Amino acid sequence: xxxGRTKKNPVTLPDKKVVEWKTVTCGYCSTGCSIDVGxxxxxRPVSCRGNAEADVNRGKLCLKGIFEFELFDSAGRGTKVxxxxxxxxxxxxxxxxxxxxxxxxxxxxxxKKYGPDAFAIISTGQMLxxxxxTLGKLTRGLIxxxxxxxxxxxxxxxxxxxxxxxxxxxxxxxxxxxFEHTDFLIAWGSNLPEQHPIIYWRLKDAQERRGxxxxxxxxxxxxxxxxxxxxxxINPGTDVALMNAMMHVIFKEGxxxxxxxEKNCVGLEELKAEVEKWTPDRASQITGIHPDxxxxxxxxxxxxxxxxxxxxxxxxxxxxGSDGVTGINTLALITGNVGRPGxxxxxxxxxxxxxxxxxxSSCSGLPNFRYLxxxxxxxxxxxxxxxxxxxxxxxxxxxQTDIYKAMEAGQIKxxxxxxxxxxxxxxxxxxVRRAMEQLEFCxxxxxxxxxxxxxxxxxxxxxxxWAEKHGVMTNTExxxxxxxxxxxxxxxxxxxxWIFNRLAERFNKDGxxxxxxxxxxxxxxxxxxxHGRLSxxxxxxxxxxxxxxxxxxxxxxxxxxxxxxPKKGGVRLYEKPASFMHPDGKARLIPLPWxxxxxxxxxxxxxxxxxxRLIEHWHGRTKTGKIANNNKxxxxxxxxxxxxxxxxxxxxxxxxxxxxxxxxxxIVMAMPTARVPYNMVFLPFHFHDCANRLTLGLLDPHSRQxxxxxxxxxxxxxxxxxxxxxxSMERRKF
Ligand SMILES: Nc1nc2c(c(=O)[nH]1)N[C@H]1C(S)=C(S)[C@@H](COP(=O)(O)OP(=O)(O)OC[C@H]3O[C@@H](n4cnc5c(=O)[nH]c(N)nc54)[C@H](O)[C@@H]3O)O[C@H]1N2
Ligand SMILES: Nc1nc2c(c(=O)[nH]1)N[C@H]1C(S)=C(S)[C@@H](COP(=O)(O)OP(=O)(O)OC[C@H]3O[C@@H](n4cnc5c(=O)[nH]c(N)nc54)[C@H](O)[C@@H]3O)O[C@H]1N2
Ligand code: SF4
Ligand SMILES: [Mo]
Numbered sequence: 001x002x003x004g005r006t007k008k009n010p011v012t013l014p015d016k017k018v019v020e021w022k023t024v025t026c027g028y029c030s031t032g033c034s035i036d037v038g039x040x041x042x043x044r045p046v047s048c049r050g051n052a053e054a055d056v057n058r059g060k061l062c063l064k065g066i067f068e069f070e071l072f073d074s075a076g077r078g079t080k081v082x083x084x085x086x087x088x089x090x091x092x093x094x095x096x097x098x099x100x101x102x103x104x105x106x107x108x109x110x111x112k113k114y115g116p117d118a119f120a121i122i123s124t125g126q127m128l129x130x131x132x133x134t135l136g137k138l139t140r141g142l143i144x145x146x147x148x149x150x151x152x153x154x155x156x157x158x159x160x161x162x163x164x165x166x167x168x169x170x171x172x173x174x175x176x177x178x179f180e181h182t183d184f185l186i187a188w189g190s191n192l193p194e195q196h197p198i199i200y201w202r203l204k205d206a207q208e209r210r211g212x213x214x215x216x217x218x219x220x221x222x223x224x225x226x227x228x229x230x231x232x233x234i235n236p237g238t239d240v241a242l243m244n245a246m247m248h249v250i251f252k253e254g255x256x257x258x259x260x261x262e263k264n265c266v267g268l269e270e271l272k273a274e275v276e277k278w279t280p281d282r283a284s285q286i287t288g289i290h291p292d293x294x295x296x297x298x299x300x301x302x303x304x305x306x307x308x309x310x311x312x313x314x315x316x317x318x319x320x321g322s323d324g325v326t327g328i329n330t331l332a333l334i335t336g337n338v339g340r341p342g343x344x345x346x347x348x349x350x351x352x353x354x355x356x357x358x359x360x361s362s363c364s365g366l367p368n369f370r371y372l373x374x375x376x377x378x379x380x381x382x383x384x385x386x387x388x389x390x391x392x393x394x395x396x397x398x399x400q401t402d403i404y405k406a407m408e409a410g411q412i413k414x415x416x417x418x419x420x421x422x423x424x425x426x427x428x429x430x431x432v433r434r435a436m437e438q439l440e441f442c443x444x445x446x447x448x449x450x451x452x453x454x455x456x457x458x459x460x461x462x463x464x465x466w467a468e469k470h471g472v473m474t475n476t477e478x479x480x481x482x483x484x485x486x487x488x489x490x491x492x493x494x495x496x497x498w499i500f501n502r503l504a505e506r507f508n509k510d511g512x513x514x515x516x517x518x519x520x521x522x523x524x525x526x527x528x529x530x531h532g533r534l535s536x537x538x539x540x541x542x543x544x545x546x547x548x549x550x551x552x553x554x555x556x557x558x559x560x561x562x563x564x565x566p567k568k569g570g571v572r573l574y575e576k577p578a579s580f581m582h583p584d585g586k587a588r589l590i591p592l593p594w595x596x597x598x599x600x601x602x603x604x605x606x607x608x609x610x611x612x613r614l615i616e617h618w619h620g621r622t623k624t625g626k627i628a629n630n631n632k633x634x635x636x637x638x639x640x641x642x643x644x645x646x647x648x649x650x651x652x653x654x655x656x657x658x659x660x661x662x663x664x665x666x667i668v669m670a671m672p673t674a675r676v677p678y679n680m681v682f683l684p685f686h687f688h689d690c691a692n693r694l695t696l697g698l699l700d701p702h703s704r705q706x707x708x709x710x711x712x713x714x715x716x717x718x719x720x721x722x723x724x725x726x727x728s729m730e731r732r733k734f
Pocket of ligand 1: 029030155188189190191192194195196217218219220222234235236237238239312313314315318349350351610611612613614615616617618619709
């Protein structure tokens, strides 16, 4: 008789019988991993694996990428154009011709009646670059509304604003390879292991081999914090005070890089005058970080041969977001840590192509970081597109967050939402509902037909997504990667590019502006107008990008003609000798007075509400909520709550509680964990009609990005747990 295991390794992976692998780029986060999608004999996508040759992920994938093939036929995909006359009516199936005619007619009707800017267009960071460029051309060149923005205002606006203030242009200077060279790394408000797992793996791999110190600044004990040499559990919204105090120490101890500052920066005296006031003791009272730790980190940062900083939403999503980014840049500048291997600031971007929209969508400016405010830029693009430059406004219009305020005030009457779902993602969604209810017309273009925002739409256009489409995306480190259509879209769904081109035909009756049909041709057009700009891609084309598994910009026509390999493209920006993008070529050292004007806990609402993400879910879960292997990890809304807080409030593990803010309430499950301090709860914002019912979302004055991570709530016990469970299940939605 046989006992125990008969085979050494009885766990076998099911053979998916893959007969062909096709390589694309992941459509979730901005890491930019290369994915091989496996097809079986019937031509069905059945598997995903990391592409081993891609420099970004070197064969690895995270939980989202591994199951991404399940997206194609997931529940809730839109397959038909839908129309209705009133938002309380049921939908009726329609056709592309009817839907697109209606969108055209409604845009023109509203513009004629209320003025050109009364129709707003809001896009995303989740389309392909050629789509962004085409939508920009359509909006700026034909439709002519200045109220055109993206959900990137919720995400990267502070980074963009900070880069512009410090360096004169958007564009992240660093890259992942910097982990291989750095001697010291600070991560500000960034939970890499969950939100950018493969960037984390690159960091961790380098750190294990080279052993550089990692400082994590985050009010929560995230997994990154658990791996840190020193975790600074900062009070919410006070990072700028910490930065000022670090600069105070650096100047006081003469640790600044005087030669670098003299050659490359202006504004030293004004900066010194401000940071003079920021003693570590003063900053300690505000930030909650011990003064000795401030001094230690400042010294080690300044003394390291190459020191790097990364950051994400803990910095950007604050009323000090733009200042926080500027402060990070300034810390880098005064220590000569810009454009040096292992020594550069690097904003970790969010959505897969949030960079692409910054570069090409014409939302806040014109293609390739050109400014609407600059006459030369307006003329250049107008001539290239073959339109009258007076078509362009001379200043940017409202940001996404301000568009909703204008909607509420009745100034905006029509809205076209493209690949964004404001009813799940904007702060204070009660207000958003009131704003959207007032619209005379709303069109939602989404690859899913079950999004919350559809409730307020009159027209639904089913979009294709991810690898049903053709084009490029730019990742966090400025690397342009290719996506190819490896699966046809379901039903009548169409690529966003197709939709833009068909709509353009309706506005472009005389065919004055050229709208190329193929992503390849559009890319070639973009390459042409990028020549000579910071984000120069004139040396690239789709084939070269595919062959190299991604190329970092800039990669110029001249580099290509000289035979320089694309791998030596734009590894870093502002390398020595640095030439910044302000007219005098110098970077700005900007003093950052800090004022505490957040909503903060008080007697009535005694807890900080911190919101963010989980590894297994993606934003409003239109995608991950339908993929069993993602959804199973956290199918219902929950909070991280400190065990002492839970005990003091009489709340047991797994019980439902009611969170109440000045805006609204939400039922969530309590998960006690020492990850959060006593006076804070952390609520993932992935769940339907939940986190953003509560958030206040004050706006950063420069970037207009909402402070999603700083508002105040109280926690109420619930007697009737069964009823609460039912209410909570409703939030589960998918
Ligand atoms: N799995 C998954 N990955 C994603 C996404 C997703 O939805 N799911 N979304 C993508 C997108 S669009 C984005 S923008 C990124 C976001 O990526 P991250 O910014 O890394 O993620 P968040 O969870 O939003 O917030 C990060 C951390 O900020 C901290 N924080 C809160 N307040 C403060 C503060 O005042 N100061 C500091 N220093 N830190 C603070 C929070 O405690 C949290 O741990 O993730 C991308 N990747
Ligand atoms: N409380 C709180 N709120 C937040 C944040 C936070 O940290 N806390 N973070 C903010 C941040 S950083 C971000 S980026 C936003 C994200 O906010 P949203 O942009 O609203 O988030 P998504 O759910 O990703 O919405 C994208 C929509 O586009 C659709 N879609 C995806 N791909 C395609 C495509 O190829 N074509 C078309 N037509 N549709 C597509 C999806 O189905 C989905 O409905 O949320 C913000 N909101
Ligand atoms: S790290 Fe980001 S890009 Fe890479 S597989 Fe995961 S979600 Fe996709
Ligand atoms: Mo984001």
